[in-house]
Amino acid sequence: MKRIKAGLVSDAFGGRAWLAISEDRAVCFVATATAFFMLFVSQANAQAIPLNNEDVAPPWNALQVFAPTPLPDFRDPDNSDPVPPEDMPVRNRQQPGYEPVGIRYGSWMFNPSLLGGGFFDSNVFSSSTTKHSDIAAVVEPKLRAHTLWERHGIDLKLDAQSMIYNQFSSLNQDNISLKGSGWLDVARDLKVLGSFQVAHLNEGVGTLSSPVNAISPTPYNLFSGDIAVRKEFNRLAASIGMGVKSYDYQSTQAQDGSIINQDGRDGQIYTVRGRLDYAFSPFLGWFASVEGNQREVRGTPGHTLDSSGYRALSGVTLGRANLLSGEIGGGYVSQQFDDPTIGTISGPSYHASLLWRPTRLLDIRARAEQLVTETSDTSSNGVLANAFQLGADYELLRNVVxxxxxxxxxxxxxxxxxxxxxxxxxxxxxxMLNRFSSVSVYHRYTDRKSDIPTFSYEKHLVGVNVTAQF
Structure with missing residues (x-):
């Protein structure tokens, strides 16, 4: 029995804005870049492709070449006004009076926050037969530190998270993560970017990459690093980069009290990537992106998960003022596994990510994606995932979204x-009550139907969070 190794597929990157030459645009970049580091690595969920993901904008798309890239602003940066909040996407905008204050120390800004909340899970083990519900408390302290330099920059984010269940204490887990990034302005049109993460995390019981009969989360250590160079040639922008992720899994406990060894999931993923963007006008552009990978995952005796492959896409970038933006592309994907029982997974691939803003209060998002991943539990499998997603963000009031x-x-x-x-x-x-506190409530529903009944399940997750920030 096995679960999808979703953690090796992708990371959630937050929304960021263009780092331009003018001071106003630099401020805009720093403000929206916050979203990238405010995201915490969440539990693996039912999908290989996450339902909620933030946009990636230049120059940070150099680290994630399959994320949509906004078309460049052809206005004179010396005469351009800063982007008002109402012209920013609803989920990223910060209205005056609700932004964090922060603590300034020299050229550094520190933003501490504390989240406390709880949730109800209708099926904590994601079981198709024996369903158990429970409530849990969540505590998440965070600290962000970033520079205020006119050029270059460093951004660090330290997160911790504790989940404490009321009835099933075996589900309790503690996570901690340190993320960092930096950018170096070598010249007006040349930037070097890098990021890293060091973390001790857990995959929740019943998630796709957890053993079916586990009663405890699966702890693992994650080490990752990326570096990229982005160069602009007037209407043409090019980037090239590389990255590595290393996973070290520990054991978990089974229902019968035995220990489930997860060393077969240890491994590294190496990637190299490149992207070209050309703007025909402020409303239309073209892109081409390619990423190659070498996956060295231990697997189980006789069933290695080592593989190598690539994904290449090309398409159009749309940018109709504040009305419609995003990109649509198609191409080819191929992943060749060393295990002959899996073989090669290949064929046409696609990617689409669109943002439609019929009004300044409403954003409608559409996304379609295909990727190849693998399971890495008690046996070996390759997985071809196709996802279609639709979402909306509505600003009911300046402080209610x-x-x-x-x-x-x-x-x-x-x-x-x-x-x-x-x-x-x-x-x-x-x-958002004020710039120091906010309250959020949420409901998540998942229904997985599988040809193998053991993997089918349905669950509801309802929760509330209270956040204090400074």
Whole structure:
């Protein structure tokens, strides 16, 4: 029995803005870049492709070449006004009077925050037969530190998270993560960017990459690093980069009290990537991106998960003022596994990410994605995942935002006869009391239907969070 190794697929990057030459644009970049480091690595969920993900904007798309890239602003930076909050996407905008204050020390700014909350899970083990519900408390202290330099920059984020269950104490878990990034302005049109993460995390019981009969989360250590160079040639922008992720999994406990060894999931993923963007006008552009990978995952005796492959996409970038933006692309994906029972997974690939803003109060997002990943539990499988997602963010009041999202994903397994269909929804309301505190409530629904009944389940997650920040 096995679960998808979703953690090796992708990381959640937050929304960021263009780092331009003018002081106003630099301020805009720092403000929106905050979202990238405010995201904490969450539990693995039912999908290989996350339902909620933030946009990536230059220059940070150099670290994630398959994220949509806004078209450049052709206005004179010396005569351009700063972007008002109402012209920013709803989920990223910070209205005056609700932004964090921060603590300044020289050229550094520190932003501490503390989240406390709880949630109800209707099926804590994601079981198809024996369903157990429980409530849990969540505590998440965070500290962000970033520079205020006119050029270059460093941004650090320290997160901790504790989950304490009321009835099933074996589900308790503690996570801690240190993320960092930096950028070096070599010249006006040349930037070097880098990021890293050192973390001790847990994959929750019942998630796709957890053993089916586990009663405790699966702890693991993550070490990752990325570096990229981005160069602009007037209307043409090019980037090239490389990265590595290293996973070290520990053991978990089974229902019968035995220990489940997870060393077979240890491994490294090496990537190299490049991207070209050309702007025909402020409303239309072209892109081409490619990423190659070498995956060295231990697997189980006789079933290695080592593989190598690539993904290449090309398409158009759209930017109709504040109305429609995003990109649509198609290409090819191929992943060749050393294990002959999996073989090579290849074929046409696609990617689409669009943002439609019919009004300044409403954002509608659409996304379609395909990628190849693998399971890495008690046996070996490759997975071809296809996801279609639709979401909306509505600013009911300046300090109240309502977000709704839904998704449908199909997971086709190679190495066994299995195909899963996943339907999911996510609804949340965020109420910002002032610049020091906010309250949010959310509901998540997941319904996985599998050819193998053991992997089918349905669950609801309802929670509330209170955040204090400075």
């Amino acid at each position: 309502i977000s709704l999202a839904g998704g449908y994903e199909t997971d086709r397994f190679f190495g066994q006869t299995r195909k899963d269909n996943v339907t999911s929804t996510d609804a949340r309301v965020k109420y």
